[in-house]
Amino acid sequence: MSNQNQVTTKKxxxxxxxTAKVQQFQQNGEIHFPPAYSPENALKSAYLMLQNIKTSKNDGNRPVLEVCTKESIANSLLDMVVQGLNPAKKQGYFIAYGNQLTFQRSYMGTMAVTKRVAGVKEINAMPIYEGDEVNYEIQNGKIINLSHKQKFGSINKENIIGAYCTIITKENEIYTELMTIEELRKAWSKAQFWGKDQASEKKGSTHDEFKQEMAKKTVINRACKKFLNSSDDSSLVMQHINRSDEAAEEARVHEEIQQNANSEIIDVEYEVDPEEPKQIEDNTSQQMDVLQSQQEQMEYATTGPNGPGF
Known part of the structure; x- marks a missing residue:
């Protein structure tokens, strides 16, 4: 059987x-989709996207539908549908780790799920620039009465000193999450795709070019995560939210272990060439540049040509 026939059969x-599993959930009253959401259309859009997604260079740049197990493909699609998300709307993306396909929400997807699950009606975020006037109070460990006065001339990505997100519930309660630039940078330094720590604000990188949007994205994810974590874990949606996040982390860690297992450290004594430290440093820098480029290409490829998933 040809590869194309195998892909078609798997599809x-x-x-x-x-589809059958989703229909069963609906018949049992375990899931209720938003009025404008069509599970069938979301599945069709997702599968069309999967046909154009390939594995990383380390895995041979092969089509994920040929490499990944049928079980992981089915689970990733089910996680997407149960959460009521559609990758065509940039609410999430599919990433393969080895032969395991995972579905991971974009920050827009996280906002959509938070509104649906946690009774939230509004989510807003804003970067804070040097020279802005920000005042707030802390009551019972919560930020309250936040006020932000901004000068137009301060708006510059190089002047960002922090960011905040406010979530307004249907009961008009306000929750505020605040992050300093140091906290943002720490979050950015943890690469999600390759499990490597690396500088994320390098000139021309995603975090450098779109620093304002990345600051908003990071603080939104943190704020929404706290709301989701406080929701009822027994609901079907929350079960798949947790399963999707855990599956992605487990697959990433497993792939990293497999890659490291192929490396062997041999302890030998040798005479050091005076020029060798500089050569090692140059080679390491080149490798980091390649790894950074691969990560950004993966993020761009999974979110489309209109920006990195904003």
Missing amino acids: NTVVEQV
């Missing part, structure tokens, strides 16, 4: 399997 089997 028919997987899509039918996920």
Whole structure:
């Protein structure tokens, strides 16, 4: 059987399997989708996208539908649908770790799920620039009465000193999450795709070019995560939110272990060439540049040509 026929067969089997499972959830009253959400259309859009997604260079740049297991493809599609998300709206993206396909929410997807699950009606975020006047009080460990006065001339990505997100519930309660630039940079330094710590604000990188949006994205994710974590874990949606996040982390860690297992450290004595430290430093820098470029290409490829998933 040709690769194309194998992909087509897998598509028919997987899509039918996920559709049947979703219909079962609906019949049992376990899930209720937003009025404008069509599970069937979301599945079709997702599968069309999967046909164009390939594995990393380390895994041979092969189509994920040929490499990934049928079970992981089905689970990733089911996680997407149960959360009521659609990758065509940049609410999430599919990433393969080895032969495991995972679905990971974008920050827009996290906002959509938070509004649906946690009774939230409004989510807003704003970067804070040097020279802005920000005042707030802390009561019972919570930030209250935040006020932010901004000068137009201060708006410059190089002047960002922090960011905040406010979440307004349907009961008009206000929750505020505040992050300093140091906290933002620490979050950015943890690469999500390759499990490596690396500088994320390098000239021309995603975090450098779109620093304002990345600051908003990071603080929104942190604020929404706290709301989701306080929701009822017994709901079907929350079960798949947790399963999706855990599956992505487990697959990432497993792939990193597999890659490291192929490396062997041999302890030998040798005479050091005076020029060798500089060569090692140059080679390491080049490798980091390649790794950074691969990560940004993956993020760009999974979110489309209109920006990195904003």
